Amino acid sequence: MKLCIIKPPLPFGWAPIVPPILEYLAALTLRANPDIEIELVYASATPDVFDTLECDLAAISLLTPTAVPGYRIADTLRVRGIKVVFGGIHASAMPEEAKLHGDAVVIGEAESVWPTVIRDFLAGRLKPFYQGERIPLDDLPTPLYGMLKGKEQFRIVNTSRGCPYNCTFCSVKPFFGPQIRFRPIDDVVRDVAAMAEKMYINGDENIWWEGTEQRAIDLFTALRGSGKKWMGFGSLRPVLSSAGSRMLNAARESGLLSLWVGWDAISDEGLKAYAANGKVGVDRERAVRTLKDHGIDVSLFYMLGGRDDTLDDFKRSIEVADRLGVSMHPSLLVPYPGTKLREEYEPHLYKELGWEYYTGAYALFEHPDPAMTPAMREQQFYESSLELLSMPRILRHMFKIPRQGFPHAHILSLMSQVPVRKGMKIAYEQWKKDHLTVQEKRLIL
Numbered sequence: 001m002k003l004c005i006i007k008p009p010l011p012f013g014w015a016p017i018v019p020p021i022l023e024y025l026a027a028l029t030l031r032a033n034p035d036i037e038i039e040l041v042y043a044s045a046t047p048d049v050f051d052t053l054e055c056d057l058a059a060i061s062l063l064t065p066t067a068v069p070g071y072r073i074a075d076t077l078r079v080r081g082i083k084v085v086f087g088g089i090h091a092s093a094m095p096e097e098a099k100l101h102g103d104a105v106v107i108g109e110a111e112s113v114w115p116t117v118i119r120d121f122l123a124g125r126l127k128p129f130y131q132g133e134r135i136p137l138d139d140l141p142t143p144l145y146g147m148l149k150g151k152e153q154f155r156i157v158n159t160s161r162g163c164p165y166n167c168t169f170c171s172v173k174p175f176f177g178p179q180i181r182f183r184p185i186d187d188v189v190r191d192v193a194a195m196a197e198k199m200y201i202n203g204d205e206n207i208w209w210e211g212t213e214q215r216a217i218d219l220f221t222a223l224r225g226s227g228k229k230w231m232g233f234g235s236l237r238p239v240l241s242s243a244g245s246r247m248l249n250a251a252r253e254s255g256l257l258s259l260w261v262g263w264d265a266i267s268d269e270g271l272k273a274y275a276a277n278g279k280v281g282v283d284r285e286r287a288v289r290t291l292k293d294h295g296i297d298v299s300l301f302y303m304l305g306g307r308d309d310t311l312d313d314f315k316r317s318i319e320v321a322d323r324l325g326v327s328m329h330p331s332l333l334v335p336y337p338g339t340k341l342r343e344e345y346e347p348h349l350y351k352e353l354g355w356e357y358y359t360g361a362y363a364l365f366e367h368p369d370p371a372m373t374p375a376m377r378e379q380q381f382y383e384s385s386l387e388l389l390s391m392p393r394i395l396r397h398m399f400k401i402p403r404q405g406f407p408h409a410h411i412l413s414l415m416s417q418v419p420v421r422k423g424m425k426i427a428y429e430q431w432k433k434d435h436l437t438v439q440e441k442r443l444i445l
């Protein structure tokens with residue numbers, strides 16, 4: 001039997017990161033049945049393979065912005081008699097929708113059910129739906145790092161799942177659940193050692209949590225011997241805890257170059273509107289300075305254009321970037337399926353806009369402020385993104401990156417901003433041509 005594991009094309013094209021699900025689901029598959037032949041397909045890198053792709057079963061991983069191309073791929077394959085099974089965060093939030101384009105849908109995490117799916121397929125009795133359990137993470141296989149051949153430079157390691165907070169916009173928490181589940185540190189060290197690359201990404205939603213700083217210190221201490229550099233997402237509250245300084249030193253010594261922070265909203269009022277309680281009341285700017293004082297570069301990710309945000313927030317975000325000397329990456333707020341935010345925004349959604357618009361570059365709901373028209377929000381998104389990515393600002397930021405990270409953090413900073421700037425310019429030009437057509441869809445209610 002041959003299995004193809006497919007990551008549909010990402011909304012903004014190819015990224016130099018191997019989609020983690022490909023090599024990980026391959027490892028889970030061979031653990032369940034070592035006789036299965038596997039082909040991995042990263043559709044952003046090889047978009048034209050689907051008319052000729054040969055396999056018995058296609059496993060397609062869906063995020064919301066990749067759902068529409070994922071369904072298109074499935075429809076193409078099924079015409080040729082190939083069975084399709086969907087999984088991932090979007091398929092789990094919208095299983096009935098996914099089933100319209102596939103033979104089976106795995107809801108939830110793969111580990112507990114994937115062997116059953118394979119067995120059922122081989123026996124010719126695939127069921128329409130499978131429910132994955134949230135199991136302890138003490139026996140996950142190492143992804144088959146290196147199996148995807150391409151020019152991608154980064155691979156991902158995951159060390160935990162789950163989150164105790166309840167930010168209304170978050171689609172990760174409803175999927176992975178309220179308990180933080182950690183992987184054994186030895187397993188993480190084993191996985192990092194298995195990657196050929198000298199730099200990697202920690203794909204956890206959060207690399208440290210308040211109350212478990214010692215676990216983070218133990219993990220970082222164990223990773224010191226890898227000799228590899230890394231980056232990942234981390235929250236700000238633990239940075240200011242009593243163990244914060246020890247934790248940051250351990251993180252830097254383990255190779256952490258750059259921390260990506262979910263800044264989420266510009267104002268504290270915005271954070272409260274999202275019930276982002278892990279962030280409310282934290283002196284966020286002091287935490288960013290503390291990180292930089294410990295030799296770690298910082299990038300902030302945040303959302304604009306929410307119903308509680310103002311036009312002024314677009315401008316204020318640029319001031320924050322300049323004051324802190326960090327790179328900032330906005331997106332327009334997206335009410336993902338399965339989130340509390342989607343329920344709250346339901347009466348205001350532009351329902352004619354399908355999942356292909358859920359990329360963070362479109363206004364997806366009405367705003368109470370008449371000045372925040374969809375066109376204004378989208379234009380402000382592009383203008384402020386391009387302002388943040390202006391060459392003088394990128395270069396000024398380079399001089400504010402902690403010297404301990406030289407040269408890797410500086411190269412990374414350029415790599416993560418210059419191509420995005422180029423892509424953003426192209427997207428903005430396209431938007432200027434297309435946005436009136438999108439606006440027509442909003443008017444069909």
Ligand code: B12
Binds near residue numbers: 018086089
């Ligand atoms: C690393 C990461 C990235 C990386 C790499 C993405 C990639 N190439 O795949 C980068 C930084 C490039 C990225 C970019 C984006 N990302 Co991202 N990313 C993540 C992150 C933090 C971790 C992903 C990870 O490590 N997964 C590990 C794998 C193993 O987990 P998994 O895929 O969920 O798989 C498990 C299950 O879902 C299931 N499963 C999944 N697929 C399948 C398929 C089958 C058949 C089966 C049986 C099971 C199954 O089994 C697995 C094990 O249990 C997640 C947040 C998170 N914690 O999940 C966000 C996340 C996936 N990203 C998200 C988004 C929106 C984006 C962007 C669109 C953001 C933007 N506006 O720019 C961009 C797209 C960029 C582009 N080029 O187009 C959202 C998706 C939301 C949604 N509802 O769809 C998430 C969930 C973050 C969030 N806060 O909401 N991202």
Ligand code: SF4
Binds near residue numbers: 163165167171276278
């Ligand atoms: S966004 Fe909020 S709820 Fe989601 S994982 Fe991060 S802290 Fe948890």
